[in-house]
Amino acid sequence: MMRYAFECLLRKRNSKGILRSSSRRCIVQKKNLCSSQRETARTVPRERVECVVIGAGVVGLAVARELALRGRQVLVLDSAPTFGTATSSRNSEVIHAGIYYPPNSLKAILCVRGREMLYKYCSEHNIPHKQIGKLIVATGASEIPKLDDLMNRGIQNGVDGLKKIEASEAKRMEPELQCVKALLSPASGIVDTHSLMLSLVGEAESHRTTFSYNTTVIGAHLEGNRIYLHVSETKHLENWNVRNLLHPELVLIPELVVNSTGLSANALANRFDGLHSGVVPSGYYARGCYFTLSNTRIRPFNHLIYPIPEDGGLGVHVTLDLDGQVRFGPDVEWIEGIDDISSFLNRFDYSVCVNRSKRFYPEIRKYYPNLKDGSLEPGYAGIRPKLSGPRQSPVDFLIQGEDAHGVPGLVNLFGIESPGLTSSLAIAEHIAASRPKTKDHGPIVEDGHRSQEA
Numbered sequence: 255m256m257r258y259a260f261e262c263l264l265r266k267r268n269s270k271g272i273l274r275s276s277s278r279r280c281i282v283q284k285k286n287l288c289s290s291q292r293e294t295a296r297t298v299p300r301e302r303v304e305c306v307v308i309g310a311g312v313v314g315l316a317v318a319r320e321l322a323l324r325g326r327q328v329l330v331l332d333s334a335p336t337f338g339t340a341t342s343s344r345n346s347e348v349i350h351a352g353i354y355y356p357p358n359s360l361k362a363i364l365c366v367r368g369r370e371m372l373y374k375y376c377s378e379h380n381i382p383h384k385q386i387g388k389l390i391v392a393t394g395a396s397e398i399p400k401l402d403d404l405m406n407r408g409i410q411n412g413v414d415g416l417k418k419i420e421a422s423e424a425k426r427m428e429p430e431l432q433c434v435k436a437l438l439s440p441a442s443g444i445v446d447t448h449s450l451m452l453s454l455v456g457e458a459e460s461h462r463t464t465f466s467y468n469t470t471v472i473g474a475h476l477e478g479n480r481i482y483l484h485v486s487e488t489k490h491l492e493n494w495n496v497r498n499l500l501h502p503e504l505v506l507i508p509e510l511v512v513n514s515t516g517l518s519a520n521a522l523a524n525r526f527d528g529l530h531s532g533v534v535p536s537g538y539y540a541r542g543c544y545f546t547l548s549n550t551r552i553r554p555f556n557h558l559i560y561p562i563p564e565d566g567g568l569g570v571h572v573t574l575d576l577d578g579q580v581r582f583g584p585d586v587e588w589i590e591g592i593d594d595i596s597s598f599l600n601r602f603d604y605s606v607c608v609n610r611s612k613r614f615y616p617e618i619r620k621y622y623p624n625l626k627d628g629s630l631e632p633g634y635a636g637i638r639p640k641l642s643g644p645r646q647s648p649v650d651f652l653i654q655g656e657d658a659h660g661v662p663g664l665v666n667l668f669g670i671e672s673p674g675l676t677s678s679l680a681i682a683e684h685i686a687a688s689r690p691k692t693k694d695h696g697p698i699v700e701d702g703h704r705s706q707e708a
């Protein structure tokens with residue numbers, strides 16, 4: 255019953271007519287929208303909670319579990335009807351070794367730590383996974399120095415077992431592969447992400463975490479240095495028009511908030527009235543499409559095969575899932591953002607246009623020359639939440655706490671692209687261990703509504 259408590263609370267309050275539909279229409283500037291929302295927030299019921307994790311993707315789930323295991327009372331809110339419906343179910347499912355990222359960056363540190371934690375977690379919780387290893391391939395002489403750079407970087411990041419191999423050895427390991435040299439990464443592997451998320455949900459729930467799906471955080475405001483989250487049932491946003499004002503149905507007053515909303519994290523933080531807008535970085539979206547291999551009875555590869563990374567992504571690589579299906583991708587297509595509420599509702603374009611395969615064939619044939627015509631079928635697409643745009647240098651994960659924005663108890667997770675899945679348990683450990691301060695909050699302003707402990 256516990257898991258439905260929050261949704262029931264929302265429903266009860268709606269039936270009392272607390273939700274008012276607005277007939278006012280105007281062209282909404284962000285500032286007006288926030289302050290109007292703030293005014294309405296004064297008139298709706300308020301609840302005190304200890305920790306709120308916004309977003310039930312693999313990262314939010316890992317954070318909720320970690321906090322719950324440490325004895326904290328956690329409420330997870332997600333706009334979708336269940337967990338893991340966004341980027342966490344639209345990726346390569348690769349456990350990365352930690353090769354690509356600048357030494358001492360969060361990506362490097364959290365990927366290496368997260369990979370170790372993830373293998374251990376999967377073994378202990380019977381999550382399907384396999385350490386199948388990866389070959390990063392140079393397909394022309396000009397790429398060999400890049401392979402050397404990757405090897406040096408990987409070693410600096412603490413990746414064990416990296417080995418540069420000749421084309422002949424690579425060919426012995428993978429007879430279908432064409433390359434001039436390769437870098438073998440034995441630590442890389444694959445994981446069944448859905449089973450992982452299911453296990454994280456189960457553990458969090460058994461440590462008193464409450465999940466409230468179909469529940470969207472539409473913004474927040476600060477009072478006395480304390481954050482007040484504005485919450486709405488998702489169904490009330492479904493017909494929302496950008497010209498309408500949004501009204502919360504409930505205000506939550508948490509001691510700790512983790513904004514783990516992936517593709518929406520920047521848009522949501524921009525709706526935190528009182529948070530200095532300069533601290534919210536610009537976000538960019540890079541869609542990646544996958545094609546699956548059909549018409550092939552024997553799968554051509556047993557390892558992950560990656561080309562040299564390209565601008566915005568790791569290159570059209572070969573991934574294998576645990577059922578042995580072969581897929582190629584993701585490519586990189588920079589796309590424009592959508593309005594905030596559509597992003598909260600995950601209304602991104604995930605369609606895979608069959609014509610894109612024309613670009614895949616030549617890319618893949620650089621390392622797999624025997625790829626047959628007509629063997630690629632559209633798979634699925636995912637979108638990378640990025641903090642750098644086209645032709646800009648890659649940017650690190652941004653885990654933003656009070657030191658950066660001055661709000662006690664608020665943690666924003668920005669730019670959690672790859673290797674976010676691999677790093678999820680380490681990101682959670684990092685956040686829980688940094689013990690975000692909760693002492694400096696101002697008093698809670700009741701505004702005529704009695705706050706309750708949730």
Ligand SMILES: Cc1cc2nc3c(=O)[nH]c(=O)nc-3n(C[C@H](O)[C@H](O)[C@H](O)COP(=O)(O)OP(=O)(O)OC[C@H]3O[C@@H](n4cnc5c(N)ncnc54)[C@H](O)[C@@H]3O)c2cc1C
Binds near residue numbers: 342514
């Ligand atoms: C194409 C692609 C390939 C990738 N491959 C790999 C890989 O092989 N290995 C790897 O380690 N990483 C990979 N990644 C990265 C990895 O998938 C992500 O880093 C990870 O899934 C991010 O998880 P998350 O929980 O931060 O975000 P998400 O999974 O996007 O979850 C965010 C959640 O927030 C919810 N939400 C959004 N707005 C609101 C709101 N306002 N109120 C309430 N809820 C809200 C959404 O419904 C969603 O459930 C890949 C990413 C992409 C795009």
